Amino acid sequence: MEVEDEKTQLFFKETLPLDHLNDSQLREVVKISQTAYRKRDHIMSLKSDFIYLIRKGAVQISGENQTLKELIGEHDWFGYKPECSLYEHRTVEDTLYYRIPKETFFNLCGEIDIIQQFFNDRRPSSITSSAASDSSEIHLLGNSVMQMSRAIDPYIVNDDEPIRSVAKLMNDKNVTAVMITTDGKLSGIVTDRAFCTKVVADQIDSSMPISRIMTKNPLTIEYFKSGVEAMLIMARQQVRHLPIVKKEKVVGIITAADLLRKQSHNVVFLISEIQRAENIKKLQQISKQIPLLLLRDVDANMDEHDIAYSVSSVGRAINQRLVKLAEDKFGEPPVSYAWVVAGSLARNEQILHSDQDNLMILSDEYDSKKHQKYFKSIAKFVNDGLNECGYIYCPGDVMAVNDRWRQPVKVWKDYFKEWIESPEPKALMLASIFFDIRCIYGDSSLFYSLRDVILEKTKKNSRFQAFMANNALMAKPPIGFFRNFILDASGERKKALNLKKRGVTPVIDYARTYALANGISSVNTVDRINALVEMKGLSKKTGADMIDAFKFINTVRIKHQAKQLKNKQEPDNYVDPQEIHSLDKKHLKDAFNVVEDGQSTMGVHFNATILS
Amino acid sequence: MIFSKDSRLNSRQKKLSKLKNLPGSLINYLSESLPSSSDRVKDIEFLALDFETTGLNPKTDRVVSFGYTVIDQLAILNSMNGHYIVNPKTELTEQNVSIHEITDDEVKSGITVSQMMEKIFELLKGRALLVHFDYIEKGFINQVCQNLYGFKDLPMVVVDTLKVECMKQNKKFVHTQPDSMRLNALRDRYNLPLHGAHHAMLDAIATAELFLAQISYMKNPSEITLKQVI
Structure with a gap:
């Protein structure tokens, strides 16, 4: 009776991109592999018909004049790039490694695109970007x-x-x-x-x-x-x-x-370009740089919070510039107004693939007979401009060009009074976007007077809070996803996990519910949770866990989008479980569990269950 | 003088092959010349072998499983990894079940002792045997040869990673195995990954990896000859 070398197989399975192989393919790869060892400080001679994988130890790859190219360790590959024969590969620790005959290996799993791509176009590992003295801008x-x-x-x-x-x-x-x-x-x-x-x-x-x-x-x-x-x-x-x-x-x-x-694709540069843009066409050109900005940020290993902040800053600047251009075109406003964005942009959580959500709060001096034409023109100009810059028209029609969302303060106050004091589940679900709003242009005092009234009401109204909590419980994190592959059947790609809907949104809804119930004016999800912890509405531990979970899920999502951009695909929120590294899968599972725990506490807290 | 050991092995091989009723695999083994002490380690194929046994005494104890792999050109060929359960025709005690994690049922489904020997002859033909603490493997192989074929001292070239380590550290080799000389302790010294011991094949691979590390730490690894490690 023969048994397989399960340990080697497990090690291979946990090595990118071999996690895409099935068990029998993995067994084959183990079989064709050889194990070798070099003590530290050994300069390796690579054979061109092999690829190499480090089991334990570390190898330093350097080019001419000892310039460090890469420092790699356990689970890292080397010897597969065409130019590697020019480089020196030196063990910097005692190193046990596998070598695998190239041709046999690619015959074995060559039809798997991801494996091909991995070995053809490999970005430097994270350890590289900090260690390498490569002169690219990212590193600088x-x-x-x-x-x-x-x-x-x-x-x-x-x-x-x-x-x-x-x-x-x-x-x-x-x-x-x-x-x-x-x-x-x-x-x-x-x-x-x-x-x-x-x-x-x-x-x-x-x-x-x-x-x-x-x-x-x-x-x-x-x-x-x-x-x-x-x-x-x-x-x-x-x-x-x-x-x-x-x-x-x-x-x-x-x-x-x-x-x-x-660096020319950085946020400061883009914003200053936006502020100088003289027409929509120019803005449109600049907005094409946003994906590059995201890619750079991801490559620079920036925190997801900062990445979303910089992408949102650009979105905000484009909004502002368009309103300014509209004013240049249609003249000074006859009465004061505030240009307000809603949703992810208001929360400073925008990444790619966003539609536009905006509204106008007009002064109570507004007289529709006299002023409607002006404000509608402004709104239409900005909404059209945003659409051209890639912020597509809001499918839910939450745009200032829609008469309903271009109203004086008093009308807005009535809207919110209705939503908060006599909530209807369905109407409230649609309205939840109006509880994440930020004024980015115009007379912000109009906005603040409305916001204060909103928070005053949401703080007091427990029935409203229960409705919000109930809404927040609609999207459940996919516990058991990786075990059972219970997939999001509504999505366009049935075999993928919608990380936005099932991962990010539940936390956003959670933070919003608590923030409104506690009269917290922050809009950003992390800010909201921090504010809650500060006023002791949440325990320190729960707050920290929720933030970690939120950030982790978002990081996976951002990396996924960056990868799609690299592959010239349209970025989306659907992550194929196959593309998630096994370690990340474990963390994701943990993160989903944290979110679920948070949800059930919230349900009890606001008595949300009685409504469902 | 240095060839005396080689020639002794050779003549013994010839002598034994004249015995009657030997299995074909053993005759084949005896007819193939063994690595000689002047051969370079890099050019020798090694069979790394590990036995799991019911105890330490070859006379009274039995082999319950064996595992192996092959080293060629100082690399482990994972295609050659193998493992067999052996049916010792004796009950396992609870103690050794817990060490080897092989149950009675599994043992019963294993191969017989003579099948095991034929497998080993096939694998060892023309190769050097590589073990950690040769007392066990050598002792059991010789005892089984005595029982099955009526001779002791099967001609073979044995490299013991424990002895190699003793030589490297200029220590006198002793016939017990101090804790500091156990497989995992030595592996750790060479930055080799920890391994959960007591699976014959994994132990054989672990021994092979240790040997590669020991060679890598010698002066001019590719020039090392067999006599420097035995």
Whole structure:
């Protein structure tokens, strides 16, 4: 009686892309494999008719002049790229590895596309992007800000320096900002803009000390942070210069221009391009860069939260620019209004494949006879423009061009009064999108006055809360999915898992329900959960678990979309379980369990079950 | 002088092959020349072999299973991995069931001892035997030869990874196995993955991997000759 070498087979099964093989194919691969060993510091001689897989240990791959290309370990392959014969492969640990005859291997599993693709077009592993000294832009942005810092001298002046001489210095050295120190410590920053807005506009005497016009306590970034992080601070806080500090001492400065030179698809760059775009056509061109932005962010191993934030920032900028272009075209608004986005963009959770959701809140001075034409034109212009930029018309018609969603504050208040005080399950389900809203242009006081009324009502109305909770329980995480393959039969691809509907949405709904019941004004899901934990509406542990689960599910989803983009496919939310790595599957299972636990607690909490 | 051992093996092979009533596989084995001590390790094929037994005494205990793999050109050929259950015609005690995880039923379905020997002769033909702590495998093979064919001391070339390690560490080889010399302890020293012991085939593979590691740690691995490891 013979038995198989189950351990080797299991190791192979847990190695990408062999997880796509069935058991009998795996058995065959084990059979054709050979095992070999090299002690550390051995330079390997590779045979071109083999591919290699590390069982244990580590191998360093370097090119000419010892430039490190890759450092690989357990479960990693080598020796399959055509150019690898040019590189030195050195064991940096004692290494046990398998070698597999190429031809036999590809004959065995060659018809499986994923395996072909894996060995034909392999992106560097995560360990690579941090270790490699490859000169590509991604890696540069992954470098610390200190490495990108400019020479610091022209940028530092004392706080008692007269305004006039600072202006001269900046002009001479051709710099756009200086950092001001008081007793050697950073106390402020002055950009060239300050000379217009303060010195000239406010008529400040230019012999006064520079401290008069400086921005006090400027934002800073720590010296070990990456260029990506600097970019995000700049994008969020709308600044273009960041002093670099080390233990409270200024050690450098990084500017948006420095970062721009490193990368042309980054969020700061795209937003500044959007702000300068003169027509829809230009915006349309720029919006084509969004997938690239996502790919870069994924390659740079950015956190999913930051990726969604940067994609949302671009979406927001396009909205804003379109409204501005509309105003340029149709003239100044006759009464004030607020342009409000809803859904994922409002939550700053937009990734790819989004439709548009927006509405207008008009001042109560609005007179439909006189003003309707103007606002409808604005709305139509923006909605059409968004559609052209790839934010397709909302299938549910939640768009400002729809008369119903372009109303004065008082009408909006009535809508919400109806939804909250006499909820109808179906109507409320459709309306749930209106509970994630953010004003991004115009008179935000209109928006805030509405929002405060909404939260006041949702906090008090337990019947409404129960309805919301009940809605939130409609989408169940697919517990047992990987065991039973209970699939989402409604989806276009029946063998795939809808990670948005069954993974992300349940958490969003959960956070919304709790946030509204507690009068929390945050809209972002993670912010909402954090706010809940802070006011003790959720335990620290539950909050942290929910956030982890949410982030993990979203990460898998974003990676899936990035992969589709790479393969020139239309990105979607349907993830084939086969494409998920076995370890990720386990984590996904855990994440779904956390979400389910959260849901059942919520059900009890809001008495939601009585409605179902 | 250095060839004396080789020639001794050779002449013994010839002598034994004249015995009557030997199975064909044994005659074949005896007719094929064994690796000689001046051969380079890299050019020798090794049969890594492991027995699971009911105890340590070849006279009173029995082999319950054996597993093996083959090393060629200093690489393990996983196509050659194999494992057989042997029917010892004796009851298993509860103690050794728990060590080897082979149940009585499984043992009953196994091959006979003489079938086992024929399999081993086939596999070992022209190859060196590779084991960890040769006391067991050598002892049992010789005892079975005595029982079945009436001779002791089957001519074979045996490499023992435990002895190799002792030589490397300049330690005197002893006929017991200290904990520090157990397979897993040695594997760990060479950064080899931990392995759940006591499955004959996995143990044979584990021994083979250890041997590759030991060779890799010697000076000029590809020039090492057999006599340097026995």
